[in-house]
Amino acid sequence: MDISLIDYQSTSAAGINLDALRSALSTQQSGLRANDFPRSGLPTWIGRVSQIDDIDLGEWQSRNNALANIGISQGTILDNIEQLKSRFNPNRIGLVMGSSTSSIDRTETAYTDLNEEGLLKPEYQQKTVHNPHAPSLYVAHLTGITGPALTINTACSSSAKVFASGARWLQSGIVDAVLVGGVDTLCLSVLHGFDSLQLVSENPCRPFDQDRDGINLGEASGFAILMRKEDAQHSTGIELLGYGESSDAYHMSHPHPDGLGAKLSMQQALKMANLNPESVDYINLHGTSSRANDRIEGQLVSMLFPKTTRCSSTKAWMGHTLGAAGITEAIIALDTIKTGIIPGSMNLSELDHDVDITIQAENVEQTVKHAMTNSFGFGGNNCSLIFGQEQGE
Amino acid sequence: MSLQAKIVSVGAWGHDFRDWQDLQNLFNGLAFEDDGAKGPKPEVIPANERRRAPLPVRLAVESSWQAAQNSPFSPEELSCVFVSALGDTQLTDYMCKVLAGESKQLSPTKFHNSVHNAAAGYWTISTGCMKAANSVAGYEESVSLTLLEALTQIENEKIPMLLTFYDAPVSAVLKGLLKNDEPFAVSLVLAPHDINADGVKINAEVLQESAQWPELKNCSEQLKALYENTPTARILTLLQLLMMTETNPQRTLDLPLSAGSSMRLIAS
Numbered sequence: 001m002d003i004s005l006i007d008y009q010s011t012s013a014a015g016i017n018l019d020a021l022r023s024a025l026s027t028q029q030s031g032l033r034a035n036d037f038p039r040s041g042l043p044t045w046i047g048r049v050s051q052i053d054d055i056d057l058g059e060w061q062s063r064n065n066a067l068a069n070i071g072i073s074q075g076t077i078l079d080n081i082e083q084l085k086s087r088f089n090p091n092r093i094g095l096v097m098g099s100s101t102s103s104i105d106r107t108e109t110a111y112t113d114l115n116e117e118g119l120l121k122p123e124y125q126q127k128t129v130h131n132p133h134a135p136s137l138y139v140a141h142l143t144g145i146t147g148p149a150l151t152i153n154t155a156c157s158s159s160a161k162v163f164a165s166g167a168r169w170l171q172s173g174i175v176d177a178v179l180v181g182g183v184d185t186l187c188l189s190v191l192h193g194f195d196s197l198q199l200v201s202e203n204p205c206r207p208f209d210q211d212r213d214g215i216n217l218g219e220a221s222g223f224a225i226l227m228r229k230e231d232a233q234h235s236t237g238i239e240l241l242g243y244g245e246s247s248d249a250y251h252m253s254h255p256h257p258d259g260l261g262a263k264l265s266m267q268q269a270l271k272m273a274n275l276n277p278e279s280v281d282y283i284n285l286h287g288t289s290s291r292a293n294d295r296i297e298g299q300l301v302s303m304l305f306p307k308t309t310r311c312s313s314t315k316a317w318m319g320h321t322l323g324a325a326g327i328t329e330a331i332i333a334l335d336t337i338k339t340g341i342i343p344g345s346m347n348l349s350e351l352d353h354d355v356d357i358t359i360q361a362e363n364v365e366q367t368v369k370h371a372m373t374n375s376f377g378f379g380g381n382n383c384s385l386i387f388g389q390e391q392g393e
Numbered sequence: 394m395s396l397q398a399k400i401v402s403v404g405a406w407g408h409d410f411r412d413w414q415d416l417q418n419l420f421n422g423l424a425f426e427d428d429g430a431k432g433p434k435p436e437v438i439p440a441n442e443r444r445r446a447p448l449p450v451r452l453a454v455e456s457s458w459q460a461a462q463n464s465p466f467s468p469e470e471l472s473c474v475f476v477s478a479l480g481d482t483q484l485t486d487y488m489c490k491v492l493a494g495e496s497k498q499l500s501p502t503k504f505h506n507s508v509h510n511a512a513a514g515y516w517t518i519s520t521g522c523m524k525a526a527n528s529v530a531g532y533e534e535s536v537s538l539t540l541l542e543a544l545t546q547i548e549n550e551k552i553p554m555l556l557t558f559y560d561a562p563v564s565a566v567l568k569g570l571l572k573n574d575e576p577f578a579v580s581l582v583l584a585p586h587d588i589n590a591d592g593v594k595i596n597a598e599v600l601q602e603s604a605q606w607p608e609l610k611n612c613s614e615q616l617k618a619l620y621e622n623t624p625t626a627r628i629l630t631l632l633q634l635l636m637m638t639e640t641n642p643q644r645t646l647d648l649p650l651s652a653g654s655s656m657r658l659i660a661s
Binding site for chain 2: 132146172196197378
């Protein structure tokens with residue numbers, strides 16, 4: 001595909017930026033804590049980014065926008081955007097954001113404070129915030145990107161699919177660079193929504209463990225800059241090799257029992273990357289720690305990949321960050337190519353008896369040439385991505 | 394660089410139209426005989442699921458089904474992209490009211506229906522479609538961005554696609570901000586431009602200049618109001634262009650994409 005990653009950054013409970021995330025991963029320091037989200041009271045563990053609690057963005061205010069603001073300010077993302085804006089034209093830079101909650105947190109808050117007629121008070125009359133497109137509207141405003149800006153809302157696959165759309169936009173030549181991102185924040189809708197489906201654990205999550213008892217919710221943002229390889233003056237040395245996108249056609253909130261949709265997305269990504277399963281050194285699994293997901297995904301991976309492919313779920317570091325999980329875990333997966341440290345599946349003590357894959361709690365030091373990540377969302381929406389070391393001309 | 398595709402079919406459901414023929418009649422000034430329906434009941438959704446499907450989902454699935462039926466493709470061959478500019482504000486209203494209270498006990502069905510990709514989910518589940526399904530948002534530019542997303546996918550992957558544009562009346566609390574008060578859905582099936590099938594070829598270019606939404610001309614005040622208030626109803630300007638193919642062989646439309654870019658569509 002020849003799509004290079006120019007830069008990437010991640011913000012979650014596991015670390016405010018990429019350096020902090022690398023450190024948390026290498027020392028197996030979890031960012032999860034007992035649920036202290038205001039007005040919730042649900043007995044569970046969450047991955048909360050406290051640094052955004054007191055940010056005030058005025059007319060753009062929402063917890064989700066605050067996390068986008070902090071997240072994009074890390075590392076060199078904004079510097080690179082400024083350089084690209086002057087090298088090309090802000091109209092030739094695209095933006096694709098993924099989110100499941102957009103800024104629903106702000107709508108929730110507004111409803112606790114309606115006026116006497118039951119309508120929005122002036123400070124909540126934010127039409128660009130109470131809006132599924134809010135993440136892109138805000139990030140375009142922040143960065144001065146004036147090219148096409150799209151928001152993808154496919155639940156928990158949202159910010160994996162941003163890489164597929166970004167790559168297509170570049171390959172069609174309609175833009176010269178694309179900022180892709182994902183941002184989702186904790187809110188009562190997701191905490192109490194997942195609780196209504198009886199999917200939330202009262203304990204720190206244990207993906208793939210025989211005794212796992214549900215998920216922990218978290219919040220995160222992630223950003224990456226993509227360019228056509230021939231246009232990139234510098235890069236991270238990582239490229240996107242393939243993507244797969246599919247549907248389960250089975251159920252709104254339960255995965256296909258045989259993982260048929262997930263199988264299609266992994267196979268498509270391999271085909272596009274022109275790789276055999278043997279060539280994939282590491283898979284960052286969706287691994288939510290729900291009973292159904294981990295068993296189905298684990299069985300599928302054992303059918304498709306050899307034992308030399310190492311696997312883990314990293315959700316015990318920051319929780320399931322929903323619409324931001326795709327890019328958060330894409331970054332964890334592709335960063336193993338740089339660091340040579342494959343994170344373990346933290347909190348795993350006894351592997352699910354029905355699953356037979358190469359997975360363990362401890363980190364492993366190993367050269368990684370090709371890394372894959374899976375993201376599966378409500379509505380049976382699947383996306384798999386494969387990254388590799390950039391090859392010279 | 395231009396993006397090409399062929400529009401091979403249309404589906405539609407709205408306050409004053411039940412299909413593409415009704416909508417063409419409306420454009421031509423013919424009156425609609427109101428059957429009093431508040432929303433569609435798409436047969437393709439199994440009965441037990443249909444009862445639980447919210448209005449935006451039923452709108453999207455009905456027009457998608459019509460477009461698929463009118464196309465040379467079966468639903469399971471079509472990758473799809475669904476766009477709602479405003480989201481399901483009635484479900485948002487339900488959730489926010491419950492969450493503002495003490496119990497915070499949400500209905501699990503309403504929660505899973507509240508995802509923006511509920512329409513894509515119900516569509517793929519009802520039709521057995523396992524292709525890529527996208528669900529996007531673009532507020533005022535929902536229509537042009539969705540066309541861009543589909544055209545780049547058709548160009549890169551050489552596949553036929555279903556595009557569905559839909560919005561439902563906005564809840565009382567958010568109505569001051571987001572105006573729409575009509576149910577609306579339009580679907581298009583687009584195929585690679587060289588397909589051997591009847592249709593209208595479109596050629597799209599992305600320009601580095603801003604544009605305004607064109608005025609919708611030669612139609613009723615009601616259609617004009619729908620076009621103004623409902624971002625996804627801006628697809629009506631492209632539909633009007635399709636209707637004029639016979640009288641005017643090449644027609645151009647400039648649509649705003651972002652603050653600094655626009656899409657020039659040429660239909661032939």
